[in-house]
Amino acid sequence: MATDRLGPWPHLGYAGFQLGRASERRAQTPEFLRDPAARACLIAGETVVLARHGEGLDAFFDVAHAGALGGRLGEACLLGFDGAVPHFVLPLHAASAGELTERSDLLLTDLRSIAVEGLVPPDQVGELACAKALLSWHARRTFCSNCGERLEVGEGGWRRECPNCAAQHFPRTDPVVIMLTVDGDNCLLGRSPRFKPGVWSCLAGFVEPGETFEDAARRETREEAGIGTGAARYLASQPWPFPMSVMIGFHLEAASRDIVIDEVELEGARWFSRAEVAAMMADRHPEGLTIPPPMAIAHHLIRAFVEGRDPPTG
Structure with missing residues (x-):
């Protein structure tokens, strides 16, 4: 079959992550959250909140706006940097997400639909994939599997630490x-x-x-x-x-x-x-x-x- 018969090769979903991960800077997350240019996405379980801008959609908000919408700033995870601009994911309670469903300036949907329908650019889909996986891990790693103590979050959300036995837990793939x-x-x-x-x-x-x-x-x-x-x-x-x-x-x-x-x-x-x-x-x-x-x-x-x-x- 001719290679052009099916048209241009489509983008591979969830593979568009382009942020600099800057793993060596994750301990500075509280400082980065105070950056007025910082951006954050909002996820509640399977639900992703998108901002409407005219005919387009955007997965990221100013951090202050994201917090005002119900994002839990105290549980922010650092995704990486777009140049000098830090990007985060903020977890959102299901109840808070429910309160946003009627707002005309927002669209609440799921990550599969976002990727299948191409609702946001591929790089944002890649960031959302990272964000969702990271929050899924946190939801499953509340207590230390070594001693049972409640874990504390470190390294900008990329590590959980046990205050009792000093075990360190890292996101799994x-x-x-x-x-x-x-x-x-x-x-x-x-x-x-x-x-x-x-x-x-x-x-x-x-x-x-x-x-x-x-x-x-x-x-x-x-x-x-x-x-x-x-x-x-x-x-x-x-x-x-x-x-x-x-x-x-x-x-x-x-x-x-x-x-x-x-x-x-x-x-x-x-x-x-x-x-x-x-x-x-x-x-x-x-x-x-x-x-x-x-x-x-x-x-x-x-x-x-x-x-x-x-x-x-x-």
Whole structure:
């Protein structure tokens, strides 16, 4: 297939983080919060607050404004710096978020919708992904897993410290492999019961302790679809803040063809020809089948197969 047939390659969702992380300066967070130029986003669980500016939307507010909207300044986490301007995330109580829903100058939505619909620029989507994952970790790490003492927040939200046993706890990221198995002009796609009707995608699963990414990709493919695989080729990765993972994308070389699905994980798996997948991407498959949206890494792995080229890097 000609490489321009599907148009420009779409941006990979949640991968647009461009701030300088400045990890060596995180202890100065209280000082940075007082910077009149500082900006902050607001997140309450799955809800993100966006500001309306004419026809556009913005995920970031002046810190004072964000605090006035209910953002908890005492729990601010430093995301990084846009040049000299510090960016933060402020957690927001669900009740406070509820009070904002009727305001015409705001839009309350979720991070998936923001990425799928392209509501804010890619760099802001990347910052929101970091912010949401960081707050998800804090919500799950209130007490020390070593001694049970309530933890204190340090390093601008990038560490929790135990005042009793001095244990330090750091944000976690759970690695997940996602892979497209290829056999010549055919590829293997599966359907989870959680998918929208008609959507088929790559297989995926968590990496286990003591396992390489490549071995995890082969194991998950065998467990979910009964397909043996050989060579594994890395293509791309994607932050996935649901709640705090990173997706590591591969193409696998098929070593067998007979499918035996794990019915707990999948409701179906089948081989698709390159032409069929191209039709799915163009929303013209005769069965009405389709693939995940362009913001998802699965879309990029599948498109790479259809076009016979790797996704753009960076």
